[in-house]
Amino acid sequence: MGRQLLFVTYQNEDFDEGLSYAVDLAKTLDKDLTILMAQKKGIMKRLEDVMSAVTFAGAGEHETARVILSGKIESGSLEKLNLLTEKFQNEGVTTKVYIVGLDAVSAIKDFLRQKNSVDMVLLSPGVTDNGNIKLSELQKLGRSASKPVVTMSKQVYAA
Helix, strand or coil, rough: CCCCEEEEECCCCCCCCCHHHHHHHHHHHHCCEEEEEEEHHHHHHHHHHHHHHHHHHHHCCHHHHHHHCCCCCHHHHHHHHHCCCCCHHHHCCEEEEEEEEEHHHHHHHHHHHHHEEEEEEECCCCHHHCCCCCCHHHHHHHHHHHEEECCCCCCCCCC
């Protein structure tokens, strides 16, 4: 992959929200697109997952407990993601997807440490809305990222 835009979203929500904008921007700037799917609020989410897995394991649903603890994306979401990335590649935008078990801020910092080809970080509306990421975390990320960090918000439509 050449120079790229990093689109950050959560894997357990409407991860395609803001994605069409990221694809259009990548196409306009002639960049590749990397989609980073993070976990929502690391430790609390992980604690919820562990508690759910314990409940399922206690009820004899061991396979369900394993799936919950694996932190993998649901199969329906995976199919949707595969269709979207195939569509984008047909439109001329090279797309890669990384699914990580970290919260958004930690995932971005870790990704930028490992990859130096990122030109811009785009945060999906799901990441920035409803207090999912605190303003102080966002400011800290902006100072430490050494790349522009762009936030997106949900579009409001009049009825």
